Amino acid sequence: xxxxxxxxxxxxxxxxxxxxxxxxxxxxxxxxxxxxxxxxxxxxxxxxxxxxxxxxxxxxxxxxxxxxxxxxxxxxxxxxxxxxxxxxxxxxxxxxxxxxxxxxxxxxxxx
Numbered sequence: 001x002x003x004x005x006x007x008x009x010x011x012x013x014x015x016x017x018x019x020x021x022x023x024x025x026x027x028x029x030x031x032x033x034x035x036x037x038x039x040x041x042x043x044x045x046x047x048x049x050x051x052x053x054x055x056x057x058x059x060x061x062x063x064x065x066x067x068x069x070x071x072x073x074x075x076x077x078x079x080x081x082x083x084x085x086x087x088x089x090x091x092x093x094x095x096x097x098x099x100x101x102x103x104x105x106x107x108x109x110x111x
Contacts, residue, residue, distance in 0.1 A: 014037075029049060030049035030050070031046070031047055031048070031049045031050070032047070032050065035047045069110065072106060072109065072110055073110075075106065076103060076106055076107065079099060079102065079103050079106075080103065082099060083096055083099045083100065083103070086099070
């Protein structure tokens with residue numbers, strides 16, 4: 001069996017400014033803060049990161065036209081769900097056909 005590890009019971013907080021903390025986060029690169037500081041102060045190997053470093057992805061906002069198209073697509077999806085529900089429940093064919101014609105009109109608007 002391995003040797004018994006000594007319990008770490010002493011905690012010392014450290015204060016950073018926003019700028020300092022941003023620099024620290026870049027340097028520790030996804031590693032846990034405690035083990036890195038312990039390794040630097042006492043001497044030892046700096047542990048590998050547990051997870052990959054996260055990179056923030058910035059996506060441009062939708063244009064007004066894209067927003068309109070997204071809303072239309074959402075409406076079409078909801079209408080298709082209603083049609084499927086009506087068909088499963090055995091609703092009258094006229095109601096289902098009415099929904100299908102409305103759906104076709106909306107799809108033609110997108111083209």
